[in-house]
Amino acid sequence: MPGRADPAAPAAPRARLNRGRVLVAAVALADETGLAGLSMRRLAQELGVVPMALYKHVADKEALLDGMVDLVIEGFDPPEEALPGIDAVRHRVLAARRAVRRHPWARQAIESRTRRTPTVLGHMDAVAGTLRAAGFSVDLTHHVMHALGNRIWGFSPELFDAPPEDGPAPTPQAQQAMAADFAERFPHVLEIALEATRGDLSGVGQGCDEDFEFAFALDLLLDGAQRLQRSGWTSPRR
Amino acid sequence: MPGRADPAAPAAPRARLNRGRVLVAAVALADETGLAGLSMRRLAQELGVVPMALYKHVADKEALLDGMVDLVIEGFDPPEEALPGIDAVRHRVLAARRAVRRHPWARQAIESRTRRTPTVLGHMDAVAGTLRAAGFSVDLTHHVMHALGNRIWGFSPELFDAPPEDGPAPTPQAQQAMAADFAERFPHVLEIALEATRGDLSGVGQGCDEDFEFAFALDLLLDGAQRLQRSGWTSPRR
DNA sequence: GCCACCAGGTGTACGTCGTACACCCACAGT
DNA sequence: ACTGTGGGTGTACGACGTACACCTGGTGGC
Numbered sequence: 001m002p003g004r005a006d007p008a009a010p011a012a013p014r015a016r017l018n019r020g021r022v023l024v025a026a027v028a029l030a031d032e033t034g035l036a037g038l039s040m041r042r043l044a045q046e047l048g049v050v051p052m053a054l055y056k057h058v059a060d061k062e063a064l065l066d067g068m069v070d071l072v073i074e075g076f077d078p079p080e081e082a083l084p085g086i087d088a089v090r091h092r093v094l095a096a097r098r099a100v101r102r103h104p105w106a107r108q109a110i111e112s113r114t115r116r117t118p119t120v121l122g123h124m125d126a127v128a129g130t131l132r133a134a135g136f137s138v139d140l141t142h143h144v145m146h147a148l149g150n151r152i153w154g155f156s157p158e159l160f161d162a163p164p165e166d167g168p169a170p171t172p173q174a175q176q177a178m179a180a181d182f183a184e185r186f187p188h189v190l191e192i193a194l195e196a197t198r199g200d201l202s203g204v205g206q207g208c209d210e211d212f213e214f215a216f217a218l219d220l221l222l223d224g225a226q227r228l229q230r231s232g233w234t235s236p237r238r
Numbered sequence: 239m240p241g242r243a244d245p246a247a248p249a250a251p252r253a254r255l256n257r258g259r260v261l262v263a264a265v266a267l268a269d270e271t272g273l274a275g276l277s278m279r280r281l282a283q284e285l286g287v288v289p290m291a292l293y294k295h296v297a298d299k300e301a302l303l304d305g306m307v308d309l310v311i312e313g314f315d316p317p318e319e320a321l322p323g324i325d326a327v328r329h330r331v332l333a334a335r336r337a338v339r340r341h342p343w344a345r346q347a348i349e350s351r352t353r354r355t356p357t358v359l360g361h362m363d364a365v366a367g368t369l370r371a372a373g374f375s376v377d378l379t380h381h382v383m384h385a386l387g388n389r390i391w392g393f394s395p396e397l398f399d400a401p402p403e404d405g406p407a408p409t410p411q412a413q414q415a416m417a418a419d420f421a422e423r424f425p426h427v428l429e430i431a432l433e434a435t436r437g438d439l440s441g442v443g444q445g446c447d448e449d450f451e452f453a454f455a456l457d458l459l460l461d462g463a464q465r466l467q468r469s470g471w472t473s474p475r476r
Numbered sequence: 477g478c479c480a481c482c483a484g485g486t487g488t489a490c491g492t493c494g495t496a497c498a499c500c501c502a503c504a505g506t
Numbered sequence: 507a508c509t510g511t512g513g514g515t516g517t518a519c520g521a522c523g524t525a526c527a528c529c530t531g532g533t534g535g536c
Contacts, residue, residue, distance in 0.1 A: 040522080041522070051523085053486075090456065090460060108349075140472075140473075144459070147463070151456050218386075220463065224462045225378070225458065228378060228458075235378075254513080254514095255513075278494060278495080279492080287514070289494085290497095294514075298494075
Protein backbone atom coordinates (compact mmCIF):
# COMPACT_ATOMS: atom_id res chain seq x y z
CA MET A 1 0.00 0.00 0.00
CA PRO A 2 2.84 2.48 0.36
CA GLY A 3 3.41 2.31 -3.38
CA ARG A 4 -0.02 3.81 -3.86
CA ALA A 5 -0.11 6.56 -1.30
CA ASP A 6 0.08 9.81 -3.21
CA PRO A 7 0.71 12.56 -0.70
CA ALA A 8 -0.92 15.28 -2.81
CA ALA A 9 -4.13 13.47 -3.71
CA PRO A 10 -4.68 14.35 -7.36
CA ALA A 11 -8.15 15.06 -8.70
CA ALA A 12 -10.49 15.12 -5.72
CA PRO A 13 -9.44 17.02 -2.64
CA ARG A 14 -13.17 16.67 -1.78
CA ALA A 15 -14.87 19.98 -1.09
CA ARG A 16 -15.65 20.69 2.53
CA LEU A 17 -19.01 19.69 3.81
CA ASN A 18 -21.56 22.19 4.97
CA ARG A 19 -25.22 22.12 5.92
CA GLY A 20 -26.32 23.10 2.45
CA ARG A 21 -24.41 20.31 0.72
CA VAL A 22 -25.71 17.79 3.23
CA LEU A 23 -29.32 18.84 2.66
CA VAL A 24 -29.02 18.87 -1.11
CA ALA A 25 -27.46 15.41 -1.10
CA ALA A 26 -30.17 14.15 1.25
CA VAL A 27 -32.90 15.43 -1.05
CA ALA A 28 -31.22 13.81 -4.03
CA LEU A 29 -30.86 10.53 -2.20
CA ALA A 30 -34.49 10.57 -1.09
CA ASP A 31 -35.55 11.36 -4.63
CA GLU A 32 -33.73 8.25 -5.80
CA THR A 33 -34.42 5.77 -3.05
CA GLY A 34 -37.43 7.11 -1.18
CA LEU A 35 -37.58 8.13 2.45
CA ALA A 36 -37.06 4.55 3.58
CA GLY A 37 -33.79 4.38 1.70
CA LEU A 38 -32.47 7.51 3.32
CA SER A 39 -30.21 6.63 6.23
CA MET A 40 -27.48 8.68 7.82
CA ARG A 41 -24.98 6.01 6.89
CA ARG A 42 -26.06 5.84 3.29
CA LEU A 43 -26.08 9.61 2.99
CA ALA A 44 -22.58 9.85 4.43
CA GLN A 45 -21.37 7.26 1.97
CA GLU A 46 -22.90 9.25 -0.87
CA LEU A 47 -20.92 12.25 0.31
CA GLY A 48 -17.73 10.22 0.65
CA VAL A 49 -17.58 10.80 4.35
CA VAL A 50 -17.94 8.87 7.59
CA PRO A 51 -21.46 8.80 9.11
CA MET A 52 -20.60 10.83 12.20
CA ALA A 53 -19.32 13.68 10.04
CA LEU A 54 -22.91 14.58 9.22
CA TYR A 55 -23.59 15.36 12.85
CA LYS A 56 -21.34 18.41 12.66
CA HIS A 57 -23.89 19.92 10.27
CA VAL A 58 -27.28 18.62 11.39
CA ALA A 59 -28.27 17.92 14.97
CA ASP A 60 -29.85 14.57 14.19
CA LYS A 61 -32.01 12.84 11.62
CA GLU A 62 -35.11 14.82 12.60
CA ALA A 63 -33.25 18.06 11.93
CA LEU A 64 -32.10 16.66 8.61
CA LEU A 65 -35.71 15.99 7.62
CA ASP A 66 -36.69 19.48 8.77
CA GLY A 67 -34.01 20.93 6.55
CA MET A 68 -35.05 18.83 3.57
CA VAL A 69 -38.65 19.97 3.91
CA ASP A 70 -37.54 23.58 4.11
CA LEU A 71 -35.59 23.08 0.92
CA VAL A 72 -38.69 21.79 -0.86
CA ILE A 73 -40.80 24.68 0.38
CA GLU A 74 -38.18 27.16 -0.74
CA GLY A 75 -38.61 25.59 -4.15
CA PHE A 76 -42.25 26.64 -4.35
CA ASP A 77 -42.64 28.74 -7.46
CA PRO A 78 -43.11 32.36 -6.46
CA PRO A 79 -46.49 33.79 -7.41
CA GLU A 80 -45.26 36.23 -10.00
CA GLU A 81 -48.59 37.10 -11.51
CA ALA A 82 -50.82 39.16 -9.22
CA LEU A 83 -54.11 37.34 -9.61
CA PRO A 84 -57.36 38.70 -8.25
CA GLY A 85 -58.90 37.38 -5.07
CA ILE A 86 -59.40 33.69 -4.68
CA ASP A 87 -57.57 32.88 -7.86
CA ALA A 88 -54.38 33.97 -6.18
CA VAL A 89 -54.97 31.32 -3.52
CA ARG A 90 -55.58 28.71 -6.14
CA HIS A 91 -52.43 29.71 -7.96
CA ARG A 92 -50.34 29.53 -4.82
CA VAL A 93 -51.64 26.16 -3.78
CA LEU A 94 -51.08 24.68 -7.21
CA ALA A 95 -47.54 26.02 -7.16
CA ALA A 96 -46.93 24.27 -3.85
CA ARG A 97 -48.32 21.10 -5.32
CA ARG A 98 -45.97 21.20 -8.26
CA ALA A 99 -42.97 21.51 -5.97
CA VAL A 100 -44.12 18.72 -3.72
CA ARG A 101 -44.75 16.44 -6.67
CA ARG A 102 -41.16 16.80 -7.76
CA HIS A 103 -40.23 14.92 -4.60
CA PRO A 104 -42.36 11.86 -4.01
CA TRP A 105 -41.15 11.55 -0.43
CA ALA A 106 -42.07 15.13 0.47
CA ARG A 107 -45.65 14.53 1.45
CA GLN A 108 -44.79 11.85 3.93
CA ALA A 109 -41.89 13.89 5.26
CA ILE A 110 -43.98 17.01 5.75
CA GLU A 111 -46.70 15.06 7.49
CA SER A 112 -44.21 13.53 9.87
CA ARG A 113 -42.67 16.87 10.88
CA THR A 114 -43.77 18.11 14.24
CA ARG A 115 -41.63 21.24 14.48
CA ARG A 116 -42.72 24.33 12.57
CA THR A 117 -39.71 25.91 10.99
CA PRO A 118 -39.79 29.56 9.94
CA THR A 119 -39.95 28.39 6.35
CA VAL A 120 -43.09 26.37 7.05
CA LEU A 121 -44.66 29.26 8.95
CA GLY A 122 -43.74 31.54 6.08
CA HIS A 123 -45.70 29.45 3.61
CA MET A 124 -48.72 29.30 5.89
CA ASP A 125 -48.53 33.04 6.42
CA ALA A 126 -48.42 33.62 2.70
CA VAL A 127 -51.51 31.49 2.07
CA ALA A 128 -53.38 33.16 4.93
CA GLY A 129 -52.34 36.57 3.65
CA THR A 130 -53.65 35.75 0.20
CA LEU A 131 -57.01 34.75 1.64
CA ARG A 132 -57.16 37.97 3.71
CA ALA A 133 -56.34 39.95 0.59
CA ALA A 134 -59.25 38.25 -1.14
CA GLY A 135 -61.56 39.74 1.44
CA PHE A 136 -61.89 36.80 3.82
CA SER A 137 -62.40 37.52 7.52
CA VAL A 138 -59.73 36.26 9.91
CA ASP A 139 -62.25 33.79 11.22
CA LEU A 140 -63.15 32.39 7.83
CA THR A 141 -59.52 32.40 6.75
CA HIS A 142 -58.71 30.27 9.75
CA HIS A 143 -61.28 27.61 8.99
CA VAL A 144 -60.57 27.61 5.29
CA MET A 145 -56.89 27.03 6.04
CA HIS A 146 -57.89 23.97 8.01
CA ALA A 147 -60.24 22.85 5.29
CA LEU A 148 -57.61 23.17 2.63
CA GLY A 149 -55.61 20.78 4.70
CA ASN A 150 -53.42 18.70 2.47
CA ARG A 151 -54.00 21.05 -0.32
CA ILE A 152 -52.02 23.86 1.20
CA TRP A 153 -48.97 21.70 0.78
CA GLY A 154 -49.92 20.04 -2.39
CA PHE A 155 -51.41 17.92 0.17
CA SER A 156 -52.29 20.26 6.49
CA PRO A 157 -50.41 19.78 9.30
CA GLU A 158 -51.72 21.44 12.38
CA LEU A 159 -50.10 24.75 13.11
CA PHE A 160 -49.34 23.97 16.72
CA ASP A 161 -48.99 20.37 17.72
CA ALA A 162 -46.82 20.55 20.75
CA PRO A 163 -45.42 23.44 22.73
CA PRO A 164 -42.06 24.57 21.34
CA GLU A 165 -40.18 23.42 24.46
CA ASP A 166 -36.68 24.57 23.66
CA GLY A 167 -33.91 23.71 26.05
CA PRO A 168 -33.49 26.37 28.74
CA ALA A 169 -36.42 28.64 29.57
CA PRO A 170 -36.00 31.82 27.52
CA THR A 171 -35.72 35.04 29.45
CA PRO A 172 -38.77 37.32 29.44
CA GLN A 173 -37.06 39.86 27.23
CA ALA A 174 -35.94 37.18 24.81
CA GLN A 175 -39.54 36.00 24.69
CA GLN A 176 -40.66 39.55 24.03
CA ALA A 177 -38.20 39.88 21.20
CA MET A 178 -39.25 36.59 19.68
CA ALA A 179 -42.91 37.61 19.84
CA ALA A 180 -42.17 40.90 18.10
CA ASP A 181 -40.17 39.09 15.45
CA PHE A 182 -42.96 36.60 14.94
CA ALA A 183 -45.54 39.38 14.59
CA GLU A 184 -43.47 41.02 11.92
CA ARG A 185 -42.67 37.93 9.90
CA PHE A 186 -45.94 36.03 10.21
CA PRO A 187 -48.65 38.63 10.78
CA HIS A 188 -51.44 36.59 9.27
CA VAL A 189 -50.63 33.49 11.24
CA LEU A 190 -50.60 35.67 14.34
CA GLU A 191 -53.98 37.24 13.73
CA ILE A 192 -55.49 33.83 13.20
CA ALA A 193 -53.96 32.56 16.43
CA LEU A 194 -55.28 35.63 18.25
CA GLU A 195 -58.75 35.14 16.83
CA ALA A 196 -58.82 31.45 17.63
CA THR A 197 -57.71 31.94 21.21
CA ARG A 198 -59.69 35.12 21.69
CA GLY A 199 -56.54 37.01 22.44
CA ASP A 200 -55.14 34.63 25.02
CA LEU A 201 -52.12 33.21 23.25
CA SER A 202 -51.03 31.31 26.33
CA GLY A 203 -53.46 28.59 25.40
CA VAL A 204 -52.24 28.30 21.81
CA GLY A 205 -50.68 24.91 22.41
CA GLN A 206 -53.90 23.00 22.75
CA GLY A 207 -54.86 23.64 19.17
CA CYS A 208 -58.17 24.17 17.48
CA ASP A 209 -61.50 22.49 17.80
CA GLU A 210 -60.65 19.62 15.53
CA ASP A 211 -64.17 18.28 15.38
CA PHE A 212 -65.46 21.62 14.23
CA GLU A 213 -62.75 21.97 11.62
CA PHE A 214 -63.38 18.48 10.34
CA ALA A 215 -67.11 19.03 10.00
CA PHE A 216 -66.54 22.43 8.40
CA ALA A 217 -64.42 20.93 5.67
CA LEU A 218 -66.66 17.94 5.24
CA ASP A 219 -69.71 20.14 4.76
CA LEU A 220 -67.90 22.40 2.35
CA LEU A 221 -67.08 19.35 0.22
CA LEU A 222 -70.44 17.63 0.52
CA ASP A 223 -72.42 20.82 -0.16
CA GLY A 224 -70.32 21.46 -3.21
CA ALA A 225 -70.70 17.87 -4.36
CA GLN A 226 -74.45 17.98 -3.95
CA ARG A 227 -74.65 21.17 -5.95
CA LEU A 228 -72.74 19.48 -8.76
CA GLN A 229 -74.95 16.43 -8.61
CA ARG A 230 -78.13 18.51 -8.83
CA SER A 231 -76.78 20.37 -11.82
CA GLY A 232 -76.07 17.10 -13.62
CA TRP A 233 -72.30 17.51 -13.57
CA THR A 234 -70.12 15.14 -15.57
CA SER A 235 -66.36 15.16 -15.68
CA PRO A 236 -64.66 16.56 -18.76
CA ARG A 237 -63.54 13.69 -20.96
CA ARG A 238 -60.33 14.45 -22.66
CA MET B 239 -32.76 -22.99 40.77
CA PRO B 240 -34.12 -26.52 41.08
CA GLY B 241 -35.63 -25.60 44.44
CA ARG B 242 -37.91 -23.22 42.58
CA ALA B 243 -39.04 -25.22 39.56
CA ASP B 244 -42.65 -26.11 40.11
CA PRO B 245 -43.56 -28.79 37.56
CA ALA B 246 -47.24 -27.93 37.36
CA ALA B 247 -46.96 -24.15 37.01
CA PRO B 248 -49.75 -22.83 39.21
CA ALA B 249 -51.79 -19.82 38.17
CA ALA B 250 -50.85 -18.96 34.60
CA PRO B 251 -50.57 -21.69 31.99
CA ARG B 252 -50.63 -18.71 29.56
CA ALA B 253 -53.35 -18.98 26.95
CA ARG B 254 -52.19 -19.88 23.48
CA LEU B 255 -51.39 -17.10 21.10
CA ASN B 256 -53.38 -16.48 17.97
CA ARG B 257 -53.61 -13.77 15.36
CA GLY B 258 -56.49 -12.08 17.11
CA ARG B 259 -54.70 -11.81 20.45
CA VAL B 260 -51.58 -10.50 18.74
CA LEU B 261 -53.50 -7.78 16.92
CA VAL B 262 -55.46 -6.71 19.98
CA ALA B 263 -52.28 -6.48 22.03
CA ALA B 264 -50.58 -4.51 19.25
CA VAL B 265 -53.43 -2.02 19.15
CA ALA B 266 -53.32 -1.64 22.91
CA LEU B 267 -49.58 -1.13 22.86
CA ALA B 268 -49.81 1.45 20.09
CA ASP B 269 -52.56 3.24 21.99
CA GLU B 270 -50.22 3.53 24.96
CA THR B 271 -46.88 4.22 23.37
CA GLY B 272 -47.65 5.47 19.87
CA LEU B 273 -46.60 3.86 16.62
CA ALA B 274 -42.95 4.59 17.30
CA GLY B 275 -43.09 2.64 20.53
CA LEU B 276 -44.51 -0.42 18.83
CA SER B 277 -41.77 -2.92 18.09
CA MET B 278 -42.05 -6.64 17.55
CA ARG B 279 -39.83 -7.20 20.54
CA ARG B 280 -41.80 -4.96 22.83
CA LEU B 281 -45.06 -6.50 21.68
CA ALA B 282 -43.75 -10.01 22.30
CA GLN B 283 -42.67 -9.01 25.77
CA GLU B 284 -46.13 -7.62 26.46
CA LEU B 285 -47.54 -11.01 25.48
CA GLY B 286 -45.02 -12.88 27.61
CA VAL B 287 -43.50 -14.55 24.63
CA VAL B 288 -40.29 -14.55 22.64
CA PRO B 289 -40.19 -12.12 19.67
CA MET B 290 -40.04 -14.79 16.99
CA ALA B 291 -43.24 -16.37 18.27
CA LEU B 292 -45.19 -13.50 16.72
CA TYR B 293 -44.05 -14.57 13.27
CA LYS B 294 -46.18 -17.69 13.49
CA HIS B 295 -49.23 -15.42 13.46
CA VAL B 296 -48.28 -12.44 11.30
CA ALA B 297 -46.02 -12.58 8.28
CA ASP B 298 -44.02 -9.51 9.28
CA LYS B 299 -44.42 -6.06 10.76
CA GLU B 300 -46.19 -4.73 7.68
CA ALA B 301 -48.80 -7.45 8.00
CA LEU B 302 -49.16 -6.61 11.66
CA LEU B 303 -49.91 -2.99 10.78
CA ASP B 304 -52.38 -4.13 8.13
CA GLY B 305 -54.17 -6.20 10.72
CA MET B 306 -54.26 -3.38 13.23
CA VAL B 307 -55.77 -1.02 10.68
CA ASP B 308 -58.39 -3.62 9.82
CA LEU B 309 -59.26 -3.86 13.48
CA VAL B 310 -59.80 -0.12 13.69
CA ILE B 311 -61.98 -0.11 10.59
CA GLU B 312 -64.05 -2.97 11.93
CA GLY B 313 -64.66 -0.72 14.91
CA PHE B 314 -66.41 1.89 12.77
CA ASP B 315 -69.87 2.37 14.20
CA PRO B 316 -72.40 0.76 11.88
CA PRO B 317 -74.79 3.25 10.29
CA GLU B 318 -77.91 2.06 12.06
CA GLU B 319 -80.15 4.96 11.16
CA ALA B 320 -81.09 5.04 7.50
CA LEU B 321 -80.53 8.68 6.68
CA PRO B 322 -81.63 10.24 3.42
CA GLY B 323 -79.20 10.98 0.63
CA ILE B 324 -76.08 12.90 1.40
CA ASP B 325 -76.71 12.89 5.13
CA ALA B 326 -76.01 9.17 5.12
CA VAL B 327 -72.56 9.91 3.71
CA ARG B 328 -71.94 12.51 6.34
CA HIS B 329 -73.05 10.14 9.05
CA ARG B 330 -70.78 7.39 7.81
CA VAL B 331 -67.74 9.60 7.53
CA LEU B 332 -68.23 11.02 10.98
CA ALA B 333 -68.52 7.49 12.35
CA ALA B 334 -65.21 6.60 10.75
CA ARG B 335 -63.69 9.68 12.29
CA ARG B 336 -64.83 8.75 15.76
CA ALA B 337 -63.21 5.34 15.46
CA VAL B 338 -59.97 6.73 14.12
CA ARG B 339 -59.80 9.30 16.90
CA ARG B 340 -59.90 6.58 19.49
CA HIS B 341 -56.49 5.53 18.23
CA PRO B 342 -54.12 8.43 17.76
CA TRP B 343 -51.71 6.30 15.75
CA ALA B 344 -54.35 5.15 13.28
CA ARG B 345 -54.12 8.04 10.87
CA GLN B 346 -50.41 7.62 10.37
CA ALA B 347 -50.76 3.86 10.11
CA ILE B 348 -53.52 4.01 7.53
CA GLU B 349 -51.60 6.51 5.47
CA SER B 350 -48.55 4.30 5.47
CA ARG B 351 -50.42 1.20 4.31
CA THR B 352 -49.89 0.35 0.68
CA ARG B 353 -51.85 -2.87 0.51
CA ARG B 354 -55.62 -2.69 0.30
CA THR B 355 -57.10 -5.32 2.55
CA PRO B 356 -60.67 -6.52 2.01
CA THR B 357 -61.65 -4.59 5.10
CA VAL B 358 -60.30 -1.37 3.64
CA LEU B 359 -61.99 -2.06 0.31
CA GLY B 360 -65.17 -2.80 2.20
CA HIS B 361 -65.22 0.62 3.80
CA MET B 362 -64.53 2.35 0.51
CA ASP B 363 -67.26 0.32 -1.14
CA ALA B 364 -69.70 1.30 1.59
CA VAL B 365 -68.97 5.00 1.19
CA ALA B 366 -69.22 4.76 -2.60
CA GLY B 367 -72.48 2.83 -2.27
CA THR B 368 -73.92 5.51 -0.02
CA LEU B 369 -73.07 8.20 -2.56
CA ARG B 370 -74.62 6.14 -5.37
CA ALA B 371 -77.75 5.67 -3.26
CA ALA B 372 -77.89 9.44 -2.86
CA GLY B 373 -78.24 9.73 -6.62
CA PHE B 374 -74.63 10.49 -7.55
CA SER B 375 -73.36 9.25 -10.91
CA VAL B 376 -70.48 6.79 -10.89
CA ASP B 377 -68.31 9.50 -12.35
CA LEU B 378 -69.17 12.07 -9.72
CA THR B 379 -68.97 9.48 -6.98
CA HIS B 380 -65.44 8.72 -8.07
CA HIS B 381 -64.23 12.27 -7.90
CA VAL B 382 -66.05 13.01 -4.68
CA MET B 383 -64.37 9.99 -3.10
CA HIS B 384 -61.04 11.49 -4.06
CA ALA B 385 -62.08 14.90 -2.81
CA LEU B 386 -63.20 13.53 0.53
CA GLY B 387 -59.70 12.25 0.85
CA ASN B 388 -58.71 12.19 4.47
CA ARG B 389 -62.25 12.61 5.46
CA ILE B 390 -63.28 9.17 4.32
CA TRP B 391 -61.07 7.82 7.03
CA GLY B 392 -61.60 10.45 9.60
CA PHE B 393 -58.70 11.84 7.50
CA SER B 394 -57.29 9.38 1.43
CA PRO B 395 -55.21 6.86 0.46
CA GLU B 396 -55.26 6.08 -3.21
CA LEU B 397 -57.24 3.02 -4.10
CA PHE B 398 -54.51 1.48 -6.17
CA ASP B 399 -50.95 2.47 -5.47
CA ALA B 400 -48.97 -0.41 -6.75
CA PRO B 401 -49.89 -3.57 -8.62
CA PRO B 402 -50.86 -6.36 -6.22
CA GLU B 403 -47.85 -8.50 -7.23
CA ASP B 404 -48.40 -11.61 -5.15
CA GLY B 405 -45.77 -14.31 -5.24
CA PRO B 406 -46.46 -16.80 -8.04
CA ALA B 407 -48.57 -15.73 -11.03
CA PRO B 408 -52.15 -16.78 -10.35
CA THR B 409 -53.73 -19.17 -12.85
CA PRO B 410 -56.28 -17.69 -15.25
CA GLN B 411 -59.17 -19.47 -13.57
CA ALA B 412 -58.03 -18.34 -10.15
CA GLN B 413 -57.90 -14.80 -11.52
CA GLN B 414 -61.44 -15.28 -12.89
CA ALA B 415 -62.66 -16.46 -9.52
CA MET B 416 -61.02 -13.56 -7.72
CA ALA B 417 -62.60 -11.10 -10.14
CA ALA B 418 -66.04 -12.59 -9.59
CA ASP B 419 -65.53 -12.48 -5.85
CA PHE B 420 -64.39 -8.87 -6.03
CA ALA B 421 -67.41 -7.89 -8.13
CA GLU B 422 -69.73 -9.40 -5.58
CA ARG B 423 -68.13 -7.94 -2.49
CA PHE B 424 -67.11 -4.50 -3.76
CA PRO B 425 -69.53 -3.65 -6.57
CA HIS B 426 -69.28 0.09 -6.13
CA VAL B 427 -65.52 0.12 -6.10
CA LEU B 428 -65.62 -1.98 -9.24
CA GLU B 429 -67.97 0.29 -11.11
CA ILE B 430 -65.77 3.25 -10.28
CA ALA B 431 -62.70 1.42 -11.49
CA LEU B 432 -64.50 0.48 -14.69
CA GLU B 433 -65.62 4.04 -15.27
CA ALA B 434 -62.20 5.48 -14.61
CA THR B 435 -60.44 3.07 -16.93
CA ARG B 436 -63.23 3.09 -19.46
CA GLY B 437 -63.65 -0.64 -19.07
CA ASP B 438 -60.02 -1.60 -19.48
CA LEU B 439 -59.14 -2.78 -16.00
CA SER B 440 -55.71 -3.92 -17.13
CA GLY B 441 -54.50 -0.38 -16.70
CA VAL B 442 -55.92 0.03 -13.22
CA GLY B 443 -52.49 0.05 -11.62
CA GLN B 444 -51.46 3.43 -12.88
CA GLY B 445 -54.11 5.18 -10.87
CA CYS B 446 -56.21 8.23 -11.53
CA ASP B 447 -55.40 11.60 -12.95
CA GLU B 448 -54.09 13.01 -9.72
CA ASP B 449 -53.83 16.54 -11.01
CA PHE B 450 -57.46 16.50 -12.00
CA GLU B 451 -58.54 15.06 -8.67
CA PHE B 452 -56.48 17.61 -6.79
CA ALA B 453 -57.95 20.54 -8.71
CA PHE B 454 -61.44 19.11 -8.38
CA ALA B 455 -61.22 19.01 -4.61
CA LEU B 456 -59.47 22.35 -4.42
CA ASP B 457 -62.20 24.02 -6.46
CA LEU B 458 -64.93 22.40 -4.45
CA LEU B 459 -63.39 23.85 -1.30
CA LEU B 460 -62.56 27.27 -2.70
CA ASP B 461 -65.95 27.70 -4.36
CA GLY B 462 -67.66 26.79 -1.13
CA ALA B 463 -65.40 29.12 0.83
CA GLN B 464 -66.08 31.99 -1.53
CA ARG B 465 -69.81 31.44 -1.22
CA LEU B 466 -69.49 31.65 2.56
CA GLN B 467 -67.40 34.78 2.35
CA ARG B 468 -69.91 36.52 0.09
CA SER B 469 -72.74 35.65 2.45
CA GLY B 470 -70.84 37.19 5.36
CA TRP B 471 -70.33 33.90 7.18
CA THR B 472 -68.99 33.90 10.71
CA SER B 473 -68.26 30.86 12.81
CA PRO B 474 -70.66 29.95 15.59
CA ARG B 475 -69.23 31.16 18.88
CA ARG B 476 -70.05 28.75 21.60
C1' DG C 477 7.63 32.11 13.31
C1' DC C 478 5.41 29.87 16.85
C1' DC C 479 1.68 28.07 19.22
C1' DA C 480 -2.84 27.46 20.89
C1' DC C 481 -7.28 26.95 19.21
C1' DC C 482 -11.08 24.81 17.06
C1' DA C 483 -14.17 23.51 13.20
C1' DG C 484 -14.66 19.58 10.96
C1' DG C 485 -13.66 14.80 9.91
C1' DT C 486 -12.60 9.87 12.06
C1' DG C 487 -13.07 5.31 14.67
C1' DT C 488 -15.06 2.62 17.81
C1' DA C 489 -18.78 1.15 20.33
C1' DC C 490 -23.59 0.56 22.16
C1' DG C 491 -28.31 -0.49 22.13
C1' DT C 492 -32.33 -1.35 19.25
C1' DC C 493 -34.55 -2.90 15.43
C1' DG C 494 -36.71 -6.65 12.04
C1' DT C 495 -36.26 -11.23 10.98
C1' DA C 496 -33.77 -15.74 8.93
C1' DC C 497 -32.90 -20.27 10.46
C1' DA C 498 -32.46 -24.34 13.15
C1' DC C 499 -34.38 -26.35 16.90
C1' DC C 500 -37.65 -28.63 20.10
C1' DC C 501 -41.78 -30.04 22.19
C1' DA C 502 -46.71 -31.47 22.98
C1' DC C 503 -50.39 -33.07 21.13
C1' DA C 504 -53.54 -35.24 17.08
C1' DG C 505 -54.42 -38.80 13.98
C1' DT C 506 -53.38 -43.17 12.51
C1' DA D 507 -46.54 -46.72 19.70
C1' DC D 508 -45.23 -43.57 15.67
C1' DT D 509 -45.22 -39.74 13.24
C1' DG D 510 -46.43 -35.40 11.72
C1' DT D 511 -47.12 -30.70 12.50
C1' DG D 512 -48.41 -26.28 14.61
C1' DG D 513 -46.55 -23.21 17.85
C1' DG D 514 -43.04 -21.50 20.96
C1' DT D 515 -37.61 -21.02 21.57
C1' DG D 516 -32.61 -19.54 20.96
C1' DT D 517 -29.16 -17.77 18.46
C1' DA D 518 -27.45 -14.87 15.14
C1' DC D 519 -26.96 -11.27 11.49
C1' DG D 520 -26.98 -6.98 9.36
C1' DA D 521 -29.01 -2.65 9.42
C1' DC D 522 -29.98 1.56 11.98
C1' DG D 523 -29.22 6.26 14.91
C1' DT D 524 -25.87 8.29 17.59
C1' DA D 525 -22.65 9.00 22.03
C1' DC D 526 -17.89 9.79 22.90
C1' DA D 527 -13.04 10.21 22.45
C1' DC D 528 -9.86 11.29 19.24
C1' DC D 529 -7.15 13.44 15.51
C1' DT D 530 -5.81 17.03 12.11
C1' DG D 531 -5.08 20.91 9.26
C1' DG D 532 -5.72 25.64 8.82
C1' DT D 533 -6.28 30.34 11.29
C1' DG D 534 -5.54 34.27 14.41
C1' DG D 535 -2.80 36.31 18.18
C1' DC D 536 1.49 37.21 19.81
